[in-house]
Amino acid sequence: MPNRILLSVATRKGAWLFRAEGARRTWRVDGPHFLGHIISHVVLDPRDRRTLLAAAKTGHLGPTILRSTDRGRTWQEAARPPAFAKAVAGEPGRAVDHTFWLTPGHASQPGVWFAGTSPQGLFRSEDGGATWESWSRINEDPQYRKWMGTVQDGTPDGPKLHSIMVDPRDPARMLIGMSGGGVHESSDGGRTFAPLIDGLEVVEGFDRADATFHDPHCVRQCPSDPDRLYQQNHCGIYRLDRPSRKWVRIGKSMPKRVGDIGFPMVVHPRDARTAWVFPMDGGTVWPRTSPEGKPAVYVTRNGGSTWQRQGAGLPHKHAWWTVKRQAMCADARDPLGLYFGTTSGELWMSGDEGRKWRCLARHLPEIYALEAGELA
Amino acid sequence: MKVLIPSPLQSYTGGARVEAQGGTLAALLEDLERRFPGIRFRMVDEQDRIRRHIRVFVGGEQVLELASPLGAGDEVVIVQALSGG
Numbered sequence: 001m002p003n004r005i006l007l008s009v010a011t012r013k014g015a016w017l018f019r020a021e022g023a024r025r026t027w028r029v030d031g032p033h034f035l036g037h038i039i040s041h042v043v044l045d046p047r048d049r050r051t052l053l054a055a056a057k058t059g060h061l062g063p064t065i066l067r068s069t070d071r072g073r074t075w076q077e078a079a080r081p082p083a084f085a086k087a088v089a090g091e092p093g094r095a096v097d098h099t100f101w102l103t104p105g106h107a108s109q110p111g112v113w114f115a116g117t118s119p120q121g122l123f124r125s126e127d128g129g130a131t132w133e134s135w136s137r138i139n140e141d142p143q144y145r146k147w148m149g150t151v152q153d154g155t156p157d158g159p160k161l162h163s164i165m166v167d168p169r170d171p172a173r174m175l176i177g178m179s180g181g182g183v184h185e186s187s188d189g190g191r192t193f194a195p196l197i198d199g200l201e202v203v204e205g206f207d208r209a210d211a212t213f214h215d216p217h218c219v220r221q222c223p224s225d226p227d228r229l230y231q232q233n234h235c236g237i238y239r240l241d242r243p244s245r246k247w248v249r250i251g252k253s254m255p256k257r258v259g260d261i262g263f264p265m266v267v268h269p270r271d272a273r274t275a276w277v278f279p280m281d282g283g284t285v286w287p288r289t290s291p292e293g294k295p296a297v298y299v300t301r302n303g304g305s306t307w308q309r310q311g312a313g314l315p316h317k318h319a320w321w322t323v324k325r326q327a328m329c330a331d332a333r334d335p336l337g338l339y340f341g342t343t344s345g346e347l348w349m350s351g352d353e354g355r356k357w358r359c360l361a362r363h364l365p366e367i368y369a370l371e372a373g374e375l376a
Numbered sequence: 377m378k379v380l381i382p383s384p385l386q387s388y389t390g391g392a393r394v395e396a397q398g399g400t401l402a403a404l405l406e407d408l409e410r411r412f413p414g415i416r417f418r419m420v421d422e423q424d425r426i427r428r429h430i431r432v433f434v435g436g437e438q439v440l441e442l443a444s445p446l447g448a449g450d451e452v453v454i455v456q457a458l459s460g461g
Contacts (some may be wrong), residue, residue, distance in 0.1 A: 060429040060456040061384055061418035077414050083422035095421035 004330055004375045006071070008042035008052065009341060013365035014271045015039045015054055018073050024337055024351050027360055031071065031227075042328060044101045044176045044373035045128075046326045047110050055099035055115070063098045065115070071375055082115050082123035083138060094119050097151075101326070102129075103164035106171030107201040114190065116161030120148040120178055122190055123343040129205035136190050137158075144193070144200040147181040155179050162325065163219035167226050175219060175229070182214035183231065184213045199366070201235040218325040225272035231302075232265040232277055232325070239304050250304025254279065258291050258298070264328035268336065268353075276310075276354060278340060280322040288343075297338070297354050313357035314348070321346070326369035341367030377446065378402070382455040388412040396446070396452075401432060402442035404452060419454065429457040 007027070015309070016031030033039075035055045038074025045051040049069050057063040065078035070086045085091025105112025111191075115123040117133060124135035136146035151158045163177035174186040176193065182194035195211045204359040206213040213232035222228040227242040237251030237260045261282025268274035276299050281287045292294070296311035321344040328340040338350045343362035349356050379396045381389045387401030389412050396411070402424075409416035419430045424442060426432065432439045433453040434446060444451070 058384055060382075060427075062421060062427050064414065064418065079413060081417060083417070085422075087423055093423035095423050095425065 004042050006373050007339060008368035010039040010042045011365040011367050012038055015042050033177045040098055040100045041369045043371050044256045045104050049374055049376035051128055055102055057098045061094050065129050078130055082117055084134040085134050101164055106166050109171055110166060114164045114174060116164050118158035118160045119277040120159050122161055137192050143337040145192035145218040147178055148178060153180055165221045169226055177216035177219045180215045182211035183216050183219055199246050217263045220265050220267045222267045223269045228272045230265050230275045230283055231268055232262050236260045237277055246344045254307050264323050266328050268331050269332045274301050278323040278328055288322050290322055290365035293318050293320050295319050299354050310354035324368055327367050327369045331372040331373050339370050341370050354369050377452045382454055382456045384414055384456055388415040398446060401439055401444045402445060404446055431455045431457055
């Protein structure tokens with residue numbers, strides 16, 4: 001039997017698992033899982049291709065991590081979900097509201113996972129997600145706590161630590177995004193971090209030297225060239241080629257009437273010159289809809305020098321949805337499959353790198369996150 | 377003592393009514409946690425604060441503190457405040 005793709009769909013009301021054989025023409029739907037739970041992320045472990053972790057909470061109960069070791073057939077709750085350290089007497093202390101982002105650890109470290117939370121914190125598991133510890137010193141560091149802000153700042157349902165990336169060449173090298181709080185890099189496996197924000201713009205009137213005012217929406221590291229990073233930011237689209245420390249705004253070459261504001265960022269697994277974004281209306285009061293109600297993906301094939309619209313198959317007008325930061329992804333097939341899920345609960349895919357789009361599902365709850373992986 | 381469990385937490389207990397012990401609300405929740413691992417964190421955060429949408433009633437009176445004393449004959453009702461969309 002050919003390998004199967006698993007497309008995990010995390011929504012505001014549960015999770016769905018879509019499976020397809022090699023050609024990706026027919027998808028089998030499995031769900032809902034955890035109906036009524038707010039699922040922020042569901043991720044397949046690429047190291048064993050059978051373990052799945054899901055970040056869950058409900059409107060009433062505290063957050064947890066759900067784990068499956070049989071490709072989503074059965075689930076167990078984490079014995080010790082991510083939780084901040086108990087505060088010393090007299091201090092208010094922080095409590096995890098929800099885990100927002102899950103990232104498997106380095107290929108050489110099976111069982112290791114990282115979790116980013118809201119309020120912002122970085123957590124680590126060494127046992128496949130069963131137990132978690134408050135891993136990074138930034139969780140308690142006064143300077144980072146200041147940059148992280150509070151629930152009053154930024155993202156509507158709380159600031160989020162996201163875009164956790166482990167360098168495929170070296171597990172000690174990591175990157176994170178903080179909304180707000182900027183992009184940060186680590187050389188000690190996530191224990192400590194340092195800002196990586198040069199060249200990024202901030203909202204007019206604020207100090208771009210202060211990480212507090214930086215709002216990366218989604219940061220991606222190119223698998224084929226890990227020194228190349230792409231970023232969709234609150235203030236444009238950027239690229240960074242290490243060892244440079246200065247981001248370059250590549251969104252300036254987007255069409256002016258579309259702009260370069262959005263949330264997701266997707267990179268090609270085999271070609272570091274190719275990346276996709278999904279622009280949204282970031283004007284006036286930030287409607288967070290497709291610009292002019294005309295949704296489209298934009299692709300660059302040259303590292304951001306030029307962009308092309310990819311809208312074939314998508315609604316031509318009157319489509320007032322958009323795509324959240326985790327709700328767009330690519331598989332690793334050739335030709336590449338691209339996927340996005342909308343705030344209105346539609347699931348779209350392209351089997352030819354974005355040239356044509358087709359709708360896989362409608363009427364799902366608001367889609368928070370998509371991930372595509374290869375099942376064992 | 378008798379404890380009434382709300383529907384979102386019955387996946388842990390297997391039913392709406394359980395027996396548990398404890399001289400305080402904190403001790404009662406620890407007893408529930410021992411028997412139904414994971415249930416306490418869904419109701420109480422890591423700073424020992426009862427979560428925003430969880431309410432606990434003892435003998436018909438709302439209890440707000442984990443240190444609140446309980447008697448052996450008390451009936452404890454845990455409810456979720458209906459909220460959200």
